[in-house]
Amino acid sequence: MVTEARKGVEDLLYLAMDRRVRLAVTGLNQSGKTVFITSLIHQLLMGARLGGLPFFQVVAEGRFQGAKTVLQPSMHIPTFRYDQFLESLTATPPQWPKATDGISEIRLAIRFRPKGLLQSRLKATNTIFLDIIDYPGEWLLDLPLLGQSFQEWSKEVVTLCRTEPRHTLAQPWLAYLGALNPRHSADEGVLRHASRLFTDFLLACKREPIGLNYLQPGRFLIPGDLKDAPLLTFCPMLSPDPSLEPGSLAQVMADRFESYKELVVRRFYHQHFSHFDRQIVLVDLLKGLNRGPNHFADMSRSLKSILKNFDYGRSSILSRLLRPKIDRLLFVATKSDHVAANQHNNLERLLKRIVTDPVNEASFYGVAVETMAIASIVSTETVVKEHEGRRLSFVRGRPKGRNEEVLLFPGEIPEKIPKPEEWHKERFNFLEFEPVIARNDSDDRLPHSRLDLVLDFLLGDKVT
Numbered sequence: 001m002v003t004e005a006r007k008g009v010e011d012l013l014y015l016a017m018d019r020r021v022r023l024a025v026t027g028l029n030q031s032g033k034t035v036f037i038t039s040l041i042h043q044l045l046m047g048a049r050l051g052g053l054p055f056f057q058v059v060a061e062g063r064f065q066g067a068k069t070v071l072q073p074s075m076h077i078p079t080f081r082y083d084q085f086l087e088s089l090t091a092t093p094p095q096w097p098k099a100t101d102g103i104s105e106i107r108l109a110i111r112f113r114p115k116g117l118l119q120s121r122l123k124a125t126n127t128i129f130l131d132i133i134d135y136p137g138e139w140l141l142d143l144p145l146l147g148q149s150f151q152e153w154s155k156e157v158v159t160l161c162r163t164e165p166r167h168t169l170a171q172p173w174l175a176y177l178g179a180l181n182p183r184h185s186a187d188e189g190v191l192r193h194a195s196r197l198f199t200d201f202l203l204a205c206k207r208e209p210i211g212l213n214y215l216q217p218g219r220f221l222i223p224g225d226l227k228d229a230p231l232l233t234f235c236p237m238l239s240p241d242p243s244l245e246p247g248s249l250a251q252v253m254a255d256r257f258e259s260y261k262e263l264v265v266r267r268f269y270h271q272h273f274s275h276f277d278r279q280i281v282l283v284d285l286l287k288g289l290n291r292g293p294n295h296f297a298d299m300s301r302s303l304k305s306i307l308k309n310f311d312y313g314r315s316s317i318l319s320r321l322l323r324p325k326i327d328r329l330l331f332v333a334t335k336s337d338h339v340a341a342n343q344h345n346n347l348e349r350l351l352k353r354i355v356t357d358p359v360n361e362a363s364f365y366g367v368a369v370e371t372m373a374i375a376s377i378v379s380t381e382t383v384v385k386e387h388e389g390r391r392l393s394f395v396r397g398r399p400k401g402r403n404e405e406v407l408l409f410p411g412e413i414p415e416k417i418p419k420p421e422e423w424h425k426e427r428f429n430f431l432e433f434e435p436v437i438a439r440n441d442s443d444d445r446l447p448h449s450r451l452d453l454v455l456d457f458l459l460g461d462k463v464t
């Protein structure tokens with residue numbers, strides 16, 4: 001208890017001294033959050049070794065002294081298993097981390113020599129603490145629920161189910177719901193069955209190759225420790241009437257929805273999502289392009305509705321203590337190594353198109369905003385070759401699930417969102433790759449693309 005309290009005071013002190021940075025790593029499921037966090041930690045721990053972070057100014061200027069994982073701030077949150085993830089990424093054969101099914105946290109201490117003679121004489125070394133949490137991307141989509149009533153949410157879901165691919169997948173659930181009388185008194189068996197059919201519908205929407213993102217409630221997909229709780233036993237209603245009797249089916253559904261919002265979403269939001277200083281938003285555009293226009297629109301809708309839930313603006317020292325705000329926001333297109341290097345500019349341009357609204361909104365509040373195309377862990381290599389008289393950029397790598405490397409032409413990235421008629425079948429087919437096999441050199445570092453620029457943007461001003 002005493003240690004908790006002391007840690008709390010210490011934390012406040014770091015905060016007041018501007019020595020604590022809480023980074024929001026935001027992205028839909030499978031956008032690359034866990035791999036990004038793992039690689040970011042790895043790059044910081046490796047520091048200046050092998051010239052790995054040339055554009056992180058504190059490293060380039062020789063002021064970076066090192067980084068270390070230290071005791072995390074919260075006692076009740078599992079630790080982010082950097083060690084396990086790194087082990088699997090460097091095993092033979094290497095493997096990507098498995099999908100995240102709960103929340104975890106990690107704290108890094110970064111030591112550096114301050115810039116400028118005067119400061120250096122006063123104090124040889126400074127330390128900042130970087131806090132990062134990891135969680136299933138599915139849970140992020142719960143944040144928009146906070147602004148919706150049961151009626152509004154039900155209406156939205158039912159409207160979305162009028163179009164494909166949701167329309168067909170929702171039929172078993174909608175047919176069952178259609179036969180129910182919302183005024184009848186609630187029966188646990190009926191609630192459970194309706195909720196089961198709705199969950200099956202959500203899971204079918206999520207499953208590859210459909211892969212939709214705008215699916216709520218997030219805990220229906222990844223329940224964490226709440227499996228089978230009444231909180232997770234409800235579903236939207238066809239015509240939810242706010243004036244229904246207590247105890248009626250529709251009223252019990254609405255009550256459970258409200259409890260879910262209060263006890264799961266709001267709590268999650270307050271504990272983990274309301275105190276960030278910096279944010280990185282990861283977007284897997286390649287998957288979006290592969291899946292076609294419906295998915296692409298669904299991905300953009302999901303991103304926009306998530307970003308509405310963060311606080312943007314400049315923080316003074318006092319407001320940082322009371323209510324911190326995000327004052328630097330970085331959008332990245334992840335997995336840029338899936339395409340050849342000459343496509344990275346287009347990847348960034350396309351990303352810019354998709355995030356125009358949130359970028360404008362954040363800039364309006366004085367937030368510094370950037371966009372980049374990055375690869376947390378580069379798993380391929382670009383090979384330029386003559387092909388039928390043209391110089392083409394190919395990619396060499398080991399596609400997911402295969403044992404041998406292949407050389408392939410992954411195609412080109414459009415710099416604008418394609419018009420509906422331009423999404424003809426098979427236009428985009430970007431493959432995913434297995435991580436490269438490490439050279440078994442103990443001093444090896446995982447290859448990345450632009451994580452130094454990411455670090456410089458997110459932390460540069462804190463390490464001066």
Ligand SMILES: Nc1nc2c(ncn2[C@@H]2O[C@H](COP(=O)(O)OP(=O)(O)O)[C@@H](O)[C@H]2O)c(=O)[nH]1
Nearest residue numbers: 029030031032033034035096335375376377379
């Ligand atoms: N080639 C490549 N693949 C990546 C990279 N980052 C993520 N991936 C792929 O994307 C998958 C999902 O990444 P993950 O970090 O688990 O996503 P999360 O659900 O947002 O945490 C991984 O299993 C990899 O296949 C990257 O930098 N390069």
Ligand SMILES: [Mg+2]
Nearest residue numbers: 033034099100
């Ligand atoms: Mg993850």
